[in-house]
Amino acid sequence: MSLKIVDSKTTEHAHRRNPGFPLDLDWVGRVRMNRSALERRAGTIGARRTVKKDYQLAWLLKAITLIDLTTLNADDTAGRVERLCSKARHPLRRDIIEKLGVENLRILPGAVCVYHTFVKTAVAALEGSGIPVAAVSTAFPHGLAPVETKLKEIEASVKDGAKEIDIVIERGMVLRGDWQALYDQVKAFRKACGDAHIKTILGTGELATQTNIAKASLVCMLAGADFIKTSTGKEKVNANLVTSLTMIRMIRWFAEETGIEIGYKPAGGIATAGDALKYMALIKEELGTHWLQPHLFRFGASSLLTDIERQLEHGLTGHYAADYRQPMV
């Protein structure tokens, strides 16, 4: 099976990291989003058969490589994190891999995403696999702690071996329109991350308007974000296609103006293979297939892999596996 659904305009190797730019308040002021136009457009996603049926299995395999396999629960334990890491090392059952004939492809998730407390556990459990650990730092999920505390948390996560840091912004800064404060804080977070990549979680369900989401996206990108991410998974409204359209149009605009390609991570509530295909279709239509690579796109999801595995098996055999055959953690 061929996984050549991406062209190689930018490979991870050639990717230029966002160096950050000065805060351009004039640009921020010009940003406007029209919610009803976005809703109309979002309603057409996937309707044009962007992914042909024959290619769906390949797209679902590709989707696995784009997942930040996540556990962010109050009752997480080292044991659960270890089981998740073991699933990350072997995301698909051997018999499915053999039936698909993809033994030679490196199908591994983009990262394993955990609370800071479990970074060391995950790093040890993933040793040698090449799968990076992402930590949610900066007082996840609300982001409300003194900035010094949040910076220390980032530094601690990096020290423990996290290669990616998912920070949360303070929603109040957006609601007050205090773009300078948001810019300064994200810039400081970026500096604390050092070589670790920074994903900025906007908490879009709490930002009131699509225009606010668009402006916050821009300010985070100007401050040096490597990825912009929708949600913590804990807000009442998490990732959806309308918000995604807003954010990826800002990513497109930013790329046109600066030449820098920023990653996109929808997160929260993305649980089915059908959802994954819709998001991938959206990216393909709005940004192009080369954005569907782990350094430019991730799903933040705790249960998506389970459904993808079920759908792959169904596509191969016409049957769904019993739940006990696909334990997650």
Ligand SMILES: O=C[C@H](O)COP(=O)(O)O
């Ligand atoms: O960033 C990831 C989210 O917390 C995962 O949300 P989920 O459990 O709804 O998939």
